[in-house]
Amino acid sequence: MEQLMVVVPSLNPDDKLIQVVDGMIAAGFSYVLLVDDGSDKDHWKPFLEAEQRPACTVLRHEKNLGKGRALKTAFDYICRERRDIRGVVTVDGDNQHKPRDARRLAEELIKYPAVVMLGVRNFKEHQVPLHNRMGNMITSLVFRMLCGIALSDTQTGMRAISAEHLPRFLEVAGERFEYETNMLLFMKTAGIHFREIPIETVYIENNATSHFNPLTDSAKIYGPILKFAGGSVASAGIDLFFFTLLIWALQDMASLNRQILIATVGARAVSSLFNYTFNRRAVFSSNESRRITIVRYYFLCIVQMMISYKGVALLVGAAGFTGLGKTVVKLGVDSILFAMTFHIQREWVFKKKKSDSYIDSGVQQ
Incomplete structure (x- = not known):
């Protein structure tokens, strides 16, 4: 564990942060990096003690910038100042991530350095709060x-x-909780493989110390999907509109x-121009050439148009x-x-180019 760093x-925080730090050191980690994301003066004591x-x-932020920015601050520091570090294990500061689980992930990372290890909880256990279970x-x-x-x-x-x-990962968008979700989406498009490692499921005081905002943070997490849905609705x-207009104009046919x-083709010719432009720019941010x-x-x-036409024709004719x-x-x-079209557009139509540093680990993607 001498070349791995725990990032928190x-x-x-309260006194549980010190328990996290001491627990990680006792588990064999040589380095622990804390990022104070703009805590007020009443909560400086745990950082000073650590x-x-x-x-x-x-490392400190003068004001609260979000969990995503805190992780980026840590990653940037390691890239610039600690080139001796071979990898990181990110954990939360509320003592709900156990040191033995962090060590398990670290040991797997040492064996498979090209693979991102994800510590996954069992949401079927009784102590998991209902809103967390449903959200996941x-x-x-x-x-x-x-x-x-x-x-x-x-x-x-x-x-x-x-x-x-x-x-x-420093290039991934997001400053708050949505950053961790965007990391997962980026891993998919960039070809970075992952492996799930079961960890202990711990919720202290019904997860009362979490700073997750169910409204604003959920909106950011679901942003790309909501954009696609909004564009698709429009x-x-x-x-x-044009299908109905053409059906009315051709009612004597x-x-x-x-x-x-004719109504299907005419309507789709108009709507597809809007849908293509919106999805390419606002949803998938594709870097493929426009021609492709x-x-x-x-x-x-x-x-899709032919499937729609056949489906409508069969159902209308039958009923x-x-x-x-x-x-x-x-x-x-x-x-x-x-x-179906969301998945196909993400995976094929607007698929982002893999960078030259694409790593194929042969594990799970």
Whole structure:
């Protein structure tokens, strides 16, 4: 453990922070780095006491900047000042991460330095607060269905990371709790593999010391997904408007299938221009060339359009819907295609280029 450093971001800690520091040192870690994220004067004592330990270094923010920025401050310090460090283990300062688990992650990192180790809790245990259990269940489902990432604990702050990855994680967006979520998304797009390591599930005082804001922090965590949903809703509105308009204009056409096909193609031609531009810039921030992404996007668009056309034509023909009934059927069919298109656009259409430092560890991605 001589070349590994424990990183602990903390805001307004109590005496449990000293227990964390002493526990990590007792577990065999030679270095502990604390980041005081703008704590007030009433909470300086734990940091001042920790500084008395030769193994402990304290970095300070003049004001609260967020957990994400605190982690970045630590990573930047290690990259610039401690080039001897081979990796870090991030833990929380509320003593809910146990030293023996941190050591387990560190030992796995030593064996597989290219892999990010994630300490995962068992959310089925009775001591887990209901809001944490529900939050993790929903986020895990979203990650799996829309992002293509299978995680059993999306909220874990215990992670073991090679120093080689730290410069890349410094480029990840996010200053507060959303940064840890963005790290997971970045690992997927950058080709950085991960391994889940079971750890003890601990919630002290119902997680009362957490600084997580359920409203603002959740909004930031779900930001990319909410942007995609918002863009898709706007695009669907444009699509349905022109579909309904064309159905009305073509109401005297004898062939029902031809009427639906022309309305579907015409509406999608308009809505797809908005949807492509919005998703490329606002949601996926793709660095692929426009020529490549637009070819991929419109290939997907044509396939999706034909599935939509066939689905609407079959359902309308079977049920005999007329007028706005056709629009309702189309809304239902296109809603089913929503989750599929998010995954395909992230993984293929707007997939980010892997950097030259891409590492293939052959474990789990």
